[in-house]
Amino acid sequence: MTRHYSALSVLKEGLNGQKGWAQAWRSPSLADRYDVVIIGGGGQGLATAYYLAKTHGVKRIAVIERGWLGGGNTGRNTTAIRSNYYYPESTELYDLSLRLYETLGKELNYNIMLSQRGMMQIVSSPAEMEMAARQVNAMQVNGVEAELLSRAEVQRRVPIYNYAPDARYPVYGAIYQARAGVARHDAVAWGYARAADSLGVDILQQCEVQGFIVEAGRCVGVQTSKGEIRAERVGMVVAGSSGVMAEKAGFRLPITSYTLQACVSEPVKPIFDTVLVSPMTGTYVSQSDKGEMVIGGGLDRVPSYGQRGNLPQLETVLSGLLEMFPIFRQLRLLRQWGGTVDVTPDSSPIFGESPLPGLFINGGWGTGGFKAIPAGGTLFAHILATGGHHPISRPFDLNRFRTGHLLDEAAGAGIAH
Amino acid sequence: MQLFTCPFCGPRPETEFHFGGDADNDRPGAEASDASWTDYLFFRHNRKGPAREIWMHLSCREAFLMERDTVTHTVTATLALGGEA
Numbered sequence: 001m002t003r004h005y006s007a008l009s010v011l012k013e014g015l016n017g018q019k020g021w022a023q024a025w026r027s028p029s030l031a032d033r034y035d036v037v038i039i040g041g042g043g044q045g046l047a048t049a050y051y052l053a054k055t056h057g058v059k060r061i062a063v064i065e066r067g068w069l070g071g072g073n074t075g076r077n078t079t080a081i082r083s084n085y086y087y088p089e090s091t092e093l094y095d096l097s098l099r100l101y102e103t104l105g106k107e108l109n110y111n112i113m114l115s116q117r118g119m120m121q122i123v124s125s126p127a128e129m130e131m132a133a134r135q136v137n138a139m140q141v142n143g144v145e146a147e148l149l150s151r152a153e154v155q156r157r158v159p160i161y162n163y164a165p166d167a168r169y170p171v172y173g174a175i176y177q178a179r180a181g182v183a184r185h186d187a188v189a190w191g192y193a194r195a196a197d198s199l200g201v202d203i204l205q206q207c208e209v210q211g212f213i214v215e216a217g218r219c220v221g222v223q224t225s226k227g228e229i230r231a232e233r234v235g236m237v238v239a240g241s242s243g244v245m246a247e248k249a250g251f252r253l254p255i256t257s258y259t260l261q262a263c264v265s266e267p268v269k270p271i272f273d274t275v276l277v278s279p280m281t282g283t284y285v286s287q288s289d290k291g292e293m294v295i296g297g298g299l300d301r302v303p304s305y306g307q308r309g310n311l312p313q314l315e316t317v318l319s320g321l322l323e324m325f326p327i328f329r330q331l332r333l334l335r336q337w338g339g340t341v342d343v344t345p346d347s348s349p350i351f352g353e354s355p356l357p358g359l360f361i362n363g364g365w366g367t368g369g370f371k372a373i374p375a376g377g378t379l380f381a382h383i384l385a386t387g388g389h390h391p392i393s394r395p396f397d398l399n400r401f402r403t404g405h406l407l408d409e410a411a412g413a414g415i416a417h
Numbered sequence: 418m419q420l421f422t423c424p425f426c427g428p429r430p431e432t433e434f435h436f437g438g439d440a441d442n443d444r445p446g447a448e449a450s451d452a453s454w455t456d457y458l459f460f461r462h463n464r465k466g467p468a469r470e471i472w473m474h475l476s477c478r479e480a481f482l483m484e485r486d487t488v489t490h491t492v493t494a495t496l497a498l499g500g501e502a
């Protein structure tokens with residue numbers, strides 16, 4: 001069976017009628033006891049399992065997913081990857097992630113189609129231009145490369161933007177991060193799943209965690225639709241379902257679940273080669289390898305578990321798009337969808353032991369946790385293996401809401417995705 | 418576009434309303450512990466399915482109680498807040 005992916009193996013299997021490919025991962029039956037059980041087979045959960053096995057040598061690990069791998073937000077996201085944050089704590093986290101992404105395809109032997117095409121954040125007034133300079137300076141001080149582009153530079157790189165003299169949001173310049181870009185979302189989930197499986201991790205799909213086994217005030221396992229499983233430590237990585245899981249465990253979280261929606265146009269010839277966001281319209285866009293314009297914006301304003309977007313927000317996003325790119329007026333939409341995202345009061349994630357000892361949480365990524373999958377997995381694996389924080393995850397502990405050390409990135413760096 | 422019914426103005430488009438948080442999240446007294454104050458400020462039920470929430474109708478600036486299903490988005494009741502709320 002061919003397991004390694006390479007040009008040579010593609011050639012060999014091509015000649016062989018594609019009959020010799022090994023399954024990417026097994027569908028094992030669950031054991032009744034593990035060292036670590038991870039709830040949620042999205043990118044964050046699968047990456048956690050991989051690093052637990054790879055970096056920490058943990059032997060018995062299970063990932064339990066109620067649907068299919070990546071079927072939550074990971075497979076619904078618009079895949080913008082960047083580390084242009086404001087606070088040093090966020091930069092440590094998101095730039096670690098970007099650096100890991102840069103070598104991830106090789107590490108996993110899986111083409112995640114990382115494309116570092118840069119990300120541009122349009123600036124629309126002289127006052128904002130000063131704030132943009134402050135943002136760029138903050139990034140540089142934090143050790144992340146960033147540029148402040150002039151209007152002429154933006155115009156040279158993105159000639160199809162709206163530069164009309166009467167534009168509602170004129171272009172004064174842009175914040176630019178050249179290492180930012182996009183990757184293939186499914187490939188990130190599948191790549192981690194395949195690599196974790198080959199290190200012996202049991203990945204079970206179509207299995208729902210329905211409750212926790214608590215003994216002497218400590219979480220010692222989970223009840224699933226396929227029976228009880230015991231574990232030394234349990235990690236919940238369930239994004240929009242964090243509130244539901246927390247209620248079963250007997251506590252609340254500083255998380256509200258909202259719908260974030262996105263849409264793609266019909267495919268067109270290559271016309272746009274970066275990722276661009278306008279904080280004024282709230283709309284952001286990139287062009288997929290297939291040629292579709294991938295379009296997203298802010299949250300629906302109604303808290304929801306509905307996994308579908310509402311029309312007013314779609315209208316806001318699309319009118320923003322047409323304001324930014326009048327040339328897209330003729331484009332037809334192909335698909336529109338929504339995911340349930342886990343929003344925290346300071347737009348930063350939550351890591352650490354939950355109020356129920358033995359149960360650990362990785363969540364609160366809201367609209368921006370795809371870019372953080374490699375780092376989130378690395379840090380959460382550290383937490384689950386050692387029971388304590390990694391220096392980079394510590395500021396994101398739940399206790400920041402009590403001590404007041406919030407990391408308000410919505411205020412610090414503007415739009416999150 | 419969904420219509421929400423303001424108890425004072427009647428059915429209006431959802432874009433005129435602002436989500437205010439969990440109902441029954443009562444402000445603790447001045448002597449509250451750190452833990453209960455934190456809980457009040459930041460922690461939420463975030464219920465899937467039937468939920469009781471405070472909303473504001475931005476046009477008339479009145480806050481009210483809405484009972485709603487967070488999966489289907491069906492609104493079952495909107496009520497004026499009584500008493501000191």
Ligand SMILES: Cc1cc2nc3c(=O)[nH]c(=O)nc-3n(C[C@H](O)[C@H](O)[C@H](O)COP(=O)(O)OP(=O)(O)OC[C@H]3O[C@@H](n4cnc5c(N)ncnc54)[C@H](O)[C@@H]3O)c2cc1C
Pocket residue numbers: 039040041042043044045064065066067068069070071072073074075076077078079080081207208209210237238239240241260261262296337338339340341363365366367368369370371372417
């Ligand atoms: C439209 C949209 C656009 C986005 N755009 C971007 C972007 O451009 N850049 C970016 O960085 N981020 C973006 N995000 C956010 C990003 O998708 C998420 O933050 C990230 O995917 C979170 O990964 P996760 O593994 O934590 O969650 P998920 O991928 O949602 O995985 C959680 C998993 O837990 C499972 N689960 C839940 N309950 C249970 C249970 N009881 N038992 C078993 N399994 C359970 C779910 O089925 C799900 O598969 C976007 C999100 C959306 C919806």
Ligand SMILES: [Zn+2]
Pocket residue numbers: 423424425426427474476477478479
């Ligand atoms: Zn009203």
